[in-house]
Amino acid sequence: MLKYEIKDFPLDQDNLMLAETLFHNANGYLGVRSNFEEGYPKNMDSIRGEYINGFYDFASSPQAEKLCGLVEEKQTMLNVADTQGIEIYIEGERFSMFEGEVLGRTRTLDMEAGTTLREVLWRSPKGKTVRIEIKRMASFALLPFFLIEYKVTPVDFSGEVKICSTHIGKVMNYFNPNDPRVAGESFEHLLVESIEVNNDVSYISSKTSKSDLCVCSAVKNVFSKEGKTEIVKEDGAVKEEYIGFISQGEVLTLYKYTILCDSVRYPNLSNETKENMEQALSTDINEWYEKQKAYLASFWENCAIDIVGKKDLNEAVHYNLYQLIQSVGKDPFSNITAKGLSGEGYEGHYFWDTEMYMQPFFTLTARDIAKNLIRYRYTILEYAKENARILGHKKGAAYPWRTIMGKECSGFFPAGSAQYHISGDVAYSIVSYYLATKDLELLRGCGAQVLIETARLWMDLGNYYRGKFHINEVTGPDEYTCLVNNNYYTNVLAQYNLRWAVKSFHLLKEAGLISDLIEKTQITEEELKEFEEAADKMYLPYDEETGINPQDDSFLQKKVWDLTTIPEDKKPLLLHYHPMYIYRYQVCKQADTVLAHFILEDAQDLETIRKSFAYYEKVTTHDSSLSTCIYSIVASRLGLEDKAYEYFGESAKLDLFNTHKNTKDGIHTANMGGTYMAIVYGFGGLRIKEEGLFLNPHLPKQWEGYQFRILFEDAKINVKRTQAECRITLLEGSKKNIHVYGKEYCLEKELVIY
Amino acid sequence: MLKYEIKDFPLDQDNLMLAETLFHNANGYLGVRSNFEEGYPKNMDSIRGEYINGFYDFASSPQAEKLCGLVEEKQTMLNVADTQGIEIYIEGERFSMFEGEVLGRTRTLDMEAGTTLREVLWRSPKGKTVRIEIKRMASFALLPFFLIEYKVTPVDFSGEVKICSTHIGKVMNYFNPNDPRVAGESFEHLLVESIEVNNDVSYISSKTSKSDLCVCSAVKNVFSKEGKTEIVKEDGAVKEEYIGFISQGEVLTLYKYTILCDSVRYPNLSNETKENMEQALSTDINEWYEKQKAYLASFWENCAIDIVGKKDLNEAVHYNLYQLIQSVGKDPFSNITAKGLSGEGYEGHYFWDTEMYMQPFFTLTARDIAKNLIRYRYTILEYAKENARILGHKKGAAYPWRTIMGKECSGFFPAGSAQYHISGDVAYSIVSYYLATKDLELLRGCGAQVLIETARLWMDLGNYYRGKFHINEVTGPDEYTCLVNNNYYTNVLAQYNLRWAVKSFHLLKEAGLISDLIEKTQITEEELKEFEEAADKMYLPYDEETGINPQDDSFLQKKVWDLTTIPEDKKPLLLHYHPMYIYRYQVCKQADTVLAHFILEDAQDLETIRKSFAYYEKVTTHDSSLSTCIYSIVASRLGLEDKAYEYFGESAKLDLFNTHKNTKDGIHTANMGGTYMAIVYGFGGLRIKEEGLFLNPHLPKQWEGYQFRILFEDAKINVKRTQAECRITLLEGSKKNIHVYGKEYCLEKELVIY
Structure with a gap:
């Protein structure tokens, strides 16, 4: 129940x-x-x-x-x-x-x-x-x-x-x-x-x-x-x-x-309104209730999420997923607003929240919806190009930081339009969708075009300096530091975007599907070479002394703010300090480099990720609802089980317990998706890469077990972890080579690892 | 005439x-x-x-x-x-x-x-x-x-x-x-x-x-x-x-x-209005005209500026000085607006223009007016402290970027409140006044207090990093690059401000005048030591490869914009490009590091200044009216006579020839002061330092001669340069040791150098 x-x-x-x-x-x-x-x-x-x-x-x-x-x-x-x-x-x-x-x-x-x-x-x-x-x-x-x-x-x-x-x-x-x-x-x-x-x-x-x-x-x-x-x-x-x-x-x-x-x-507004009313009235009310139930039965069956042994958390997780299906747009005219359709906070705008926090859930459990989210971004591609021109760029597409119909709505560009990473986020979500589905048709129809236009943006945005490709004057996900040079998250994502623009071209070419893309983008082999070179020479800040990736070029030279000294009535910082004052400190509203270490973990060795996590954890206030879920995932990756569990709980309970004190303005949809990610990518250790599917399911000691279900290529796979075993079941589709706990297995019907 | x-x-x-x-x-x-x-x-x-x-x-x-x-x-x-x-x-x-x-x-x-x-x-x-x-x-x-x-x-x-x-x-x-x-x-x-x-x-x-x-x-x-x-x-x-x-x-x-x-x-507004009207009516109209003439006769006599051999420039220079006396406030409730009282551009606000461009003229020729300008800053000191609190600082005074009555009016902080240098500019102008007058009474009455409170701001603003004192997230004079770390101009001025806070304390202490300052500021020897240490360890960016002082930490890693490629209809840049786009380039609206090399020339050797000038000249658009006069002064310093003359001409003619196409909104008062500075500090080579008065009068080859007159300590000195000679005359006051063309002389009555 x-x-x-x-x-x-x-x-x-x-x-x-x-x-x-x-x-x-x-x-x-x-x-x-x-x-x-x-x-x-x-x-x-x-x-x-x-x-x-x-x-x-x-x-x-x-x-x-x-x-x-x-x-x-x-x-x-x-x-x-x-x-x-x-x-x-x-x-x-x-x-x-x-x-x-x-x-x-x-x-x-x-x-x-x-x-x-x-x-x-x-x-x-x-x-x-x-x-x-x-x-x-x-x-x-x-x-x-x-x-x-x-x-x-x-x-x-x-x-x-x-x-x-x-x-x-x-x-x-x-x-x-x-x-x-x-x-x-x-x-x-x-x-x-x-x-x-x-x-x-x-x-x-x-x-x-x-x-x-x-x-x-x-x-x-x-x-x-x-x-x-x-x-x-x-x-x-x-x-x-x-x-x-x-x-x-x-x-x-x-x-x-x-x-x-x-x-x-x-x-035909008035006619169609009448027709819809007639349809509503002509069907028995109980039938409507049955249809509703059937829709949700399929929804729950597809994700099959379950936490055993912690009723409140299980309820919170289900609550969060329920809100996602309530919130997500079902046509290419809409997307997922930051507050769903539950309130007026953020004015019904769509942010990067969709691609980085919510789309993964749909990519893994409800592909039509995920595909539709990508189609929405495709329908606003022309506005993204126009936005790039407004920002001065001669080529490429700059997705607006916040929008409904495609035009930028951010009134304060240092924490808005400067977040160029959103174009990388859109690109990343398309690649993620492709890796999970191998759906070349989507790449051909719209995905590759978006990858090319966003890659072009990075080329126009960045510049070579002393042999490396730099990206200056951007804002990363962390809005407590704005207009910086070489934000690690942005640069590593731009690198990925550039590489996948090239890869998608070759994938389509090999499949004989390239003509549309060339026609629409006029892309040339020469331009692709420029993409590749910039990706290879992308500057990724690294500090020898601390052994971490600095959030940006100057992050480490700023003052450290002892977060334990901040009185409760001065939180969140953005409501109580002038932005410029905050910018002057090593203080993060949310995961930034740590998020990069999750989504593109192979860009750095584990030791660097470990050190970065430890470093940023000390300076992050989690004033954004998009933060704790990511910390939970990376803590899981690093085997920091207690931290992973604690951050997960904070994410899961955010709205039901109103921990950010602003749920009255609407739910926090991104965090809701993040809760899901903390289970599947965090505890479950799921990664889908070019090399295939990776799982690393660990059980929080507070639970008796948990389960989730995902789509991968043509397969539907159930993952169940109990104290005794990890049971991976191929419910539908062809057999798959998968990686579990670092070993490669062939999943034919069921795989049980004790 | x-x-x-x-x-x-x-x-x-x-x-x-x-x-x-x-x-x-x-x-x-x-x-x-x-x-x-x-x-x-x-x-x-x-x-x-x-x-x-x-x-x-x-x-x-x-x-x-x-x-x-x-x-x-x-x-x-x-x-x-x-x-x-x-x-x-x-x-x-x-x-x-x-x-x-x-x-x-x-x-x-x-x-x-x-x-x-x-x-x-x-x-x-x-x-x-x-x-x-x-x-x-x-x-x-x-x-x-x-x-x-x-x-x-x-x-x-x-x-x-x-x-x-x-x-x-x-x-x-x-x-x-x-x-x-x-x-x-x-x-x-x-x-x-x-x-x-x-x-x-x-x-x-x-x-x-x-x-x-x-x-x-x-x-x-x-x-x-x-x-x-x-x-x-x-x-x-x-x-x-x-x-x-x-x-x-x-x-x-x-x-x-x-x-x-x-x-x-x-x-008593209505009574005083009536009294003033009665006074106006009770005096013969010709007597009013005579009083007006007498006032101006004294004004012209005190500055005695004259250019021989270039009528149009001489007229332009006089026009500019006339506008300064028309514009400058004569009571501590007012200052000099960016457009004087000639129009509504900039809404009648006061900027750093006063201290860095106009006050020098009054300091050298009309001390009561200069003193009054300092008093204005003193009357708004409490607002400057309040502004510092708004910006997050626990101590110190942050002068507002633009204001009338003392509260900040800048609506876009990256190019407004972030220009912390204005507090340094106010401090600098007080020191300049002191050096020219040796007026300890002004230091005691208000000057030293401002120096202490602005010094405190730098202490709260900056931080030590790897042994050096850094100042992050500020904007220098050049508004084409905002929110940077270690802007050279700001840092070198902060260093000067910190040192002079200490010096003014000791000057007053030695004179037995320190009690007021201690009472008003609670300054301690310990805090002064902190000032001194920060000044000594002030980080001043220097680039080995180019041999210049970079405008800030990241200036040199940005793209270079070939200014010759900018079409006329895209100028000035700020009206045609998104600010963030501009920030991403090595492009300057106005003198920034070059201005620092003028006001604090002893902070670097001449070779560095020469290289900096050459470097920044290539990337400066002079879209600000505050730019060419400074380039003229530093060109003079470097012996670049043709450049000095050309930049001077641009400055002198700006309003009369409406070269910026916006004189209809009001005159450019700062540039008018800058024209004066280009003669006296530029061609005349005047500097007033702790070591005394320096002159280095050179004659532009287009002129037959020029003259100016200044106050220095108790003396009134006339400087006249012709093709044949440089004649320095002590019109009033005691004899002075002065430095002319790099040599020390004793000026008793007149000094003629051939």
Whole structure:
């Protein structure tokens, strides 16, 4: 039973906002925060929102000083409608969790059913008791479809129940007038253009202020028992009122169907919205629940992850993976936002988080989704080229640091556009996908082109100096040091990118599939030679004295900040110190060189990696949620089992335990993928290289066992580690030579190592 | 005759805007752009403004991404009133330079009289001819006083002349709706609070929107001949109409008196405005002209600059010095803005320009003014300390990169707050003042305290690394490379600052004047030792291979940009390339290391300076107006006479020839000071060091001779160089041992070297 349940959850501000995130419903296309249908008291704050992945408006992003090429317009994900509103009146008394008496309350996320449930036993001020059960689902089977099943049962009376269900089109994104940091952002991005009611379905069509996109929301309320109903159009909204007489013990159910369609995917917007609503209504509700279950059954079966002996961690890991499938876009117009579809943090932007933290999970367990993520990057390739021109480059593609539709949104380039590594990350994810699938077709169709254009960027970005290829003025993953020369992570990744641009060319050439690539890129053998030379001569900083790879040319000459002296109220550093002050220290927000040592471990010997890990661990604050999972993986690699386990726990529990204190703004999707990686790449020691598949499964001493399942080439492989054995099973596909614990085996059916 | 005159000046947009700047009237307290009293046609743009030095409002400066400590509110100098308006109707026909026929037109700046003159001979559409002469003066004798003397003479008719003189309080700063870069800035900073008319004097009192400052403008129109007059209050304005009958050949004169007072200097604002107006009115107008002449006579006498044999350059040099005396603040509430009081460019902010480019002129020729500039820095010392805290420092004072009242206004810290050298520049200017004056009292009163607090900043900013004191993550004067480690200029200046903090302590101690300093700074012998050690161990980058001081640790490893390949339409680089792209090149906007080699020439041997000059010359675009004068000085030092002369010419002519194409936004005051320095420090070879006064006067071959006059300790010394001789005359004060052409002499009365 994959359930996450909280009982008697506190009704205070912080916990409600947190639960809005934790229990949100999403399917990768739409997401609905888990707001109370009936609302909170007026003095309480709520981030009430329904979002569509990849649906945005342009918003101005003024620069304090205007400089050439600086971003002055960003994209922002919109709250598109409020179809959550349901108010209940019990014999005239309005139901509220904050009035009368709440006799019991439970919130449950059912990760097999794909639904959330809020159960409340409530006694009204005048003493009438009702049971309220609210089930919600964002359908994986019909992406524009969101359902609320709202059940009311009079427990100790019979009487009139009035239900008021609203559909509001005139909505705005969250802003808090008490928080000067967000107040300036209040803006009506969405303008209601028309409101219609047809066959008791209300349709609200709206248009964005600047991006010229449209959204149509449709709502239909279906009541289980006949009553008196009335539908009223209001300013930017539609309200339906129902009045019925319900007997004691009788269950009154409202099925509230929402369809959200946008013009990005549905060019015939109003027709397609209607069609989707008809489809939703024409299928029995239980069938929708079954489809949901079936989708998730397959999802869980494909990753088959299980931790035995640590219930809370197992639950946390499943919670995290569930959020990934809720968050990931299922079409090439969308990707995975940093907060999924659970909130407005980072404005629905896509970052490198996808490629480096989440895509590996899909590459290993759900290839269609992974392929789609690559296709998204391919659809924005032209914007990446344009971005390279804005940054001054004469050739190549520079993927934007944060974006929705492809244009750069980062307003502070030292910690944004300067993170050139994102182009390397995109390239790396394509190579990873290829190595796991050997899918030449993807390389031919789009992958190799991206590899060539990103390789070209490095050539234009870097320069030879005293015989070595240098890359200056970039920012690595660690945003506590910006605009540096020869960031180790960037350089080693650029080297890999350059080499794989060449390799992909030869792979396609040998397969007779090269013509498209040449036509699209005009790549020549001469240019490929330049790639190879730059890769061979890539400068990778190494310090003899410490025996480590310095994060960049000057990292080691900076001051050391004794992290133990930082008071709690000064954390995270970025909220309490001027960026320039932080830059002046050897202090890292997150894994940077350590991450390089994970993804490209063969670039250095193990002793260097060991020393680097020890060095950087002392100076890393993990103020980024992308950090601890990587430290866990590399600790596993180095046999530092206690550290690996501790970092893993921090990663796994981040959102459920709200350890970064900002889960109210949305989940941390990258970390969720990182949790998975810490198991599979960390404890499991998985690597997929040109030389093949490597496994090195170790068991944390706190566990009885664990299991995961991956796709490799044409095979589906189950890896199970218990205290007694490591059992590797070929579930599907042809036999494989694999490397386990440093030895090569042929996996034909099952391999058991004691 | 020190006059700058243009005849038949073009009446097109660009030239009118340029002339508004070039012929502006200012006295260091107030400045009035040279707008036509009668205005331009509606379709023509004009920056119409009257400014008070140091009078500002706060304006929001939103950051695209909010980070800790980033500036979100700046100060901006305000256009405080429009008292320029005068319209003339000749028998009902309105005078305009753009209608009828302009038979002659001349604009003159008289730098001895301290006035500007516009003379027009105009024939109306109906054929009536008038002579119009408009003299303007910003009084040096009564700082709040601005005068327009407006003369009309009917040439070929007798008839009715109507004059309409306006006084407008409801004004705004310039913005151009067609220029998206400034459109966002349109804001009513000044709100009219009251309008009064008393004894035919109109008073308009206004208050700023946020800074809580007030300004009162007063206007009185005095006509030379009686006529029918009427004063009318309008919305935010007062208008006076005069109608009189003037005979052919008769001169009608309007004396329009303006008084501008602000609450920064005049706490009893309305009374003091009235008193100033009474004072202006009670003195005969010719006496005001005489006072103006006398003030300037003394000014010219004190610097006695003269170039013989090159009229245009001599005129340009005098023009530049005249602008300096027009621009420099005469009280501790103000300083010298980057554009003087001639326009709104850089929003009336004070930069390092003062200390490094303009203060030397005043230190050598007008000590009271120089002392006042130091006092201004002392009055904002507490803000500089606060700024250091904002930047994260536990101690010391970090002078803001750009400011009016003391708080940092730079919105882009990599090219703003990161320019820590400004604190060194302030320290340097105090030491320079001391060396020229031996004024211990100034050190005791404020100078030494600033030296101690700036020295403390370096201690907190830098760190020891492998035995040397490093300063990381700063930006030097050259803004084409930002956030670097060990900028040579910064480090060598910090070293000087640290040493002089110690020296000033000992100087005061030996003089028995130390108690104040200890009380104010709590400085200890131990801390002084730390200063000394850091100075001794200061890391100054030096490259063996090239034999130069690299601009910073990584300058030489960057790409070289062949400046000859940059097309004209891509200049200046900062307007056409993303800053990060520029940072990646060995390209300099301005002198940086070369400037260090001028101000602290003894830190390196001449050979290194020679190689550095040659190296940096190749990579410097001189996109900053602060560059060529320094190149001229160092070229002189190195005996590169042709280069020195060419760079000098570029500096001298910058505004008069509008070579940077932006003089319409205001003059370039720093460059004007730089022109002076290129003569006195460059051709004249002047240095004032602890070891005494050094001169090395060389004559550019294009000249017959030149002269300048300086104050040194108690002496006033005249230096005159002709082809035949170098004549050094002690005009006042005691005899001095001085060094001329590398030899030591005793200057008793006159020294002539052939």
